[in-house]
Amino acid sequence: MEEKRPKTFTPSDVIAALFVYLPKEFSNDPAKIHSTIARLQKEAEYKYLLEDFEFLNYDPFPYSPLLGRILNRLQESRLLASLNPDYDMYVVSEESKKAIEEGILNKKLYDQRERLSEIAGELSAAL
Amino acid sequence: MTVQSLPAVIEEFVKACLEHYTARKVATRKVIHDPILGTNSFEPHEVCLIDLPFCQRLRRVSQTDVASLVFPSANQNRFEHTLGVTTIAGRIIESLRKSASRIVTEEAEIQVRSAAIFHDIGQGPFSHLSDGIIAQFPEVIQYRRDNPGMFSEQKPHEMLSYLIVKSPSFQSYLKDEMIGKHGCAEIDIDQIAEMIIAAGLKDELSLWKAEIINGPFDADKLDYLQRDAYFSGLKIGIDLDRFLHSVWLDSESSPRRLKVLTSGAVTLEQILFGKVLLYNTMYHHQKVLAAECALKGIFEILEDNPGYTIHGRRMDKAIDFLYITEEDILSLENKPEELRDYIQRFLHRDLLKRALVISADTVDSPGTSIGYKDFKDLAEDPKGLKDLRLKLVAALNNKYPIYDIWIVLPRTATFSDEASRAIIQDPGGKEKSLREPFRVDEWLTAYWSNKWTGYVFCPAGKEVRNEVAKKASDLLYDEYGFALNDGAFEQAKIR
Numbered sequence: 001m002e003e004k005r006p007k008t009f010t011p012s013d014v015i016a017a018l019f020v021y022l023p024k025e026f027s028n029d030p031a032k033i034h035s036t037i038a039r040l041q042k043e044a045e046y047k048y049l050l051e052d053f054e055f056l057n058y059d060p061f062p063y064s065p066l067l068g069r070i071l072n073r074l075q076e077s078r079l080l081a082s083l084n085p086d087y088d089m090y091v092v093s094e095e096s097k098k099a100i101e102e103g104i105l106n107k108k109l110y111d112q113r114e115r116l117s118e119i120a121g122e123l124s125a126a127l
Numbered sequence: 128m129t130v131q132s133l134p135a136v137i138e139e140f141v142k143a144c145l146e147h148y149t150a151r152k153v154a155t156r157k158v159i160h161d162p163i164l165g166t167n168s169f170e171p172h173e174v175c176l177i178d179l180p181f182c183q184r185l186r187r188v189s190q191t192d193v194a195s196l197v198f199p200s201a202n203q204n205r206f207e208h209t210l211g212v213t214t215i216a217g218r219i220i221e222s223l224r225k226s227a228s229r230i231v232t233e234e235a236e237i238q239v240r241s242a243a244i245f246h247d248i249g250q251g252p253f254s255h256l257s258d259g260i261i262a263q264f265p266e267v268i269q270y271r272r273d274n275p276g277m278f279s280e281q282k283p284h285e286m287l288s289y290l291i292v293k294s295p296s297f298q299s300y301l302k303d304e305m306i307g308k309h310g311c312a313e314i315d316i317d318q319i320a321e322m323i324i325a326a327g328l329k330d331e332l333s334l335w336k337a338e339i340i341n342g343p344f345d346a347d348k349l350d351y352l353q354r355d356a357y358f359s360g361l362k363i364g365i366d367l368d369r370f371l372h373s374v375w376l377d378s379e380s381s382p383r384r385l386k387v388l389t390s391g392a393v394t395l396e397q398i399l400f401g402k403v404l405l406y407n408t409m410y411h412h413q414k415v416l417a418a419e420c421a422l423k424g425i426f427e428i429l430e431d432n433p434g435y436t437i438h439g440r441r442m443d444k445a446i447d448f449l450y451i452t453e454e455d456i457l458s459l460e461n462k463p464e465e466l467r468d469y470i471q472r473f474l475h476r477d478l479l480k481r482a483l484v485i486s487a488d489t490v491d492s493p494g495t496s497i498g499y500k501d502f503k504d505l506a507e508d509p510k511g512l513k514d515l516r517l518k519l520v521a522a523l524n525n526k527y528p529i530y531d532i533w534i535v536l537p538r539t540a541t542f543s544d545e546a547s548r549a550i551i552q553d554p555g556g557k558e559k560s561l562r563e564p565f566r567v568d569e570w571l572t573a574y575w576s577n578k579w580t581g582y583v584f585c586p587a588g589k590e591v592r593n594e595v596a597k598k599a600s601d602l603l604y605d606e607y608g609f610a611l612n613d614g615a616f617e618q619a620k621i622r
Contacts, residue, residue, distance in 0.1 A: 010501075010504055010507075012500065012504050016497075016500065028566070028569055030543040030544070030547050030562075030568075031547060054275070054276070054279035054280065056276075056279065056280060056326070057276070057326075058544065058548055059334065059382060059384065059548070060547070060548070060560075061547070063544050063547075063548075065280040065541065065544070066280070066507070068541035068543055068544055069507070069538075069539045069541055071543075072539045072540070072541055072572050072575065072576070073500075073503055073504070073506070073539045074500065075572055075573070075576040076487065076503060076539060076575070076576045076579045077487065077493055077494075077496070077499050077500045077503050078487050078493040078494035078576075079494060079497075079500055081573075082566070082569040082570075082572065082573055084573070086566065087565075087566035087569035087570050087573065088566050088569070093494060095494060095495050096494050096495060098495070099494075099495040099496070099497055100497065103497030103498075104497055
């Protein structure tokens with residue numbers, strides 16, 4: 001049986017860490033974001049990072065309430081913003097990116113950088 | 128400790144409720160008046176369902192838990208709400224008949240209205256407050272794990288409502304009552320349960336029925352937004368008539384979905400606006416949150432003292448919350464002194480006060496503080512949050528019991544799921560989600576993000592509050608590395 005490794009990161013750490021690899025501005029389309037994470041979660045190499053997200057089989061796209069809350073909570077804590085007046089793009093400032101890189105990526109997810117970069121690449125392509 | 132399975136204890140509960148219950152004969156439909164929805168009629172079989180102890184119990188479950196301590200007229204209960212949801216579900220069905228009379232059959236109407244009658248029968252005392260406590264119990268966590276995809280994010284009361292309807296004794300009673308005595312057409316009772324949780328639907332074509340009960344613009348929301356606003360005195364409105372004129376059933380789509388004409392999109396926006404305004408002004412009002420802490424303290428005292436019970440129940444299992452009422456919790460009879468003291472404080476509205484106000488406005492450099500993000504993540508981690516409270520109590524040299532010291536992080540609301548799933552159709556027949564013409568969900572998230580506020584609560588008294596504020600501020604800095612600005616102290620209004 002596969003041994004369960006205790007995790008030193010949270011699902012919100014994983015999502016925030018992706019920002020380091022994403023462009024400064026990216027589309028906030030929930031259909032694409034949730035669908036991509038739901039798809040990648042099924043791939044063995046990303047399961048460890050994404051397994052906490054449970055997806056509901058909503059029509060028209062699978063939706064993870066936890067992922068929805070995390071994206072909103074990251075906005076509450078100002079690490080993520082939505083651009084006024086259209087609100088159709090997320091923005092992560094250079095200062096926030098730097099803080100995430102130092103405080104999350106390097107401290108909690110150092111060994112997972114390659115995987116995170118791949119997930120961000122898939123997400124970027126989808127968006 | 129062996130955890131008894133949730134379906135087994137629910138079956139026992141159902142049996143106990145029905146054991147001494149004798150249904151009365153109902154020969155004709157009944158008219159019931161409602162301050163919001165006017166005069167409404169209920170079919171004989173529905174009156175029999177409403178008369179069941181499971182539904183009558185809801186008369187003694189507050190709709191907005193302890194909000195009446197802040198909004199004195201917010202005394203509406205889950206029973207009134209249940210009748211409201213049933214009425215609105217019926218009106219939606221009537222509207223849908225215009226577009227799909229072949230699909231919207233009498234049988235479908237019976238199912239949908241029955242699901243509305245039962246949608247809240249799993250609610251415990253003080254509604255959402257019970258939900259928050261029940262969610263942590265092992266048998267609830269286990270049942271979620273055992274049924275992935277079914278209950279991953281369902282609220283505990285939805286899970287309990289589902290299990291009550293699915294219980295063998297309940298199903299047998301319903302078959303006798305609805306089909307046997309009232310001649311209802313043979314209906315799929317399992318589907319009623321599935322509609323309540325809007326998951327596990329065996330018949331995908333029935334999605335539209337589940338959407339009326341638990342969907343992006345369901346009868347539940349359409350009732351509670353109006354009802355909670357009306358009874359609290361808040362001027363938040365929804366144009367229900369406009370909505371009913373624009374909702375229709377696309378019987379050609381697969382799965383069949385509810386859709387709204389562009390002309391009625393404004394009512395969907397009203398639902399989202401109403402939700403965010405109610406959260407901001409009522410559900411997350413600082414005094415309401417403080418009152419909830421007072422009640423949660425009573426349950427923590429029970430948890431910490433194995434000899435304490437409420438009506439002989441330890442309140443450490445989900446099922447206990449279905450057997451007792453709010454009166455049982457707040458009664459002073461046969462309670463130990465410590466519990467009586469906390470109950471009395473609640474009854475006298477002697478509530479905890481703010482020591483600190485925590486928000487993006489009161490945190491130094493929130494956009495670069497990973498610690499602030501980590502702290503806010505505790506909203507998903509009740510154990511971690513309690514550990515932090517214990518550290519704060521220790522930092523205060525254990526001068527105050529933990530039941531008097533609270534760190535409250537209101538749960539974040541989401542809007543994109545509803546805005547994405549709500550389908551609107553323009554006059555040319557082109558369809559899009561509600562968020563497509565304008566990102567209303569992101570706009571509301573921006574509003575929410577600016578309004579979100581957490582608190583540290585403690586006993587009244589200038590000295591106590593200042594002491595707790597200082598120690599809590601130091602603790603947050605030590606544990607999470609973020610500093611609070613003067614606003615955190617000033618907005619607590621310690622005078």
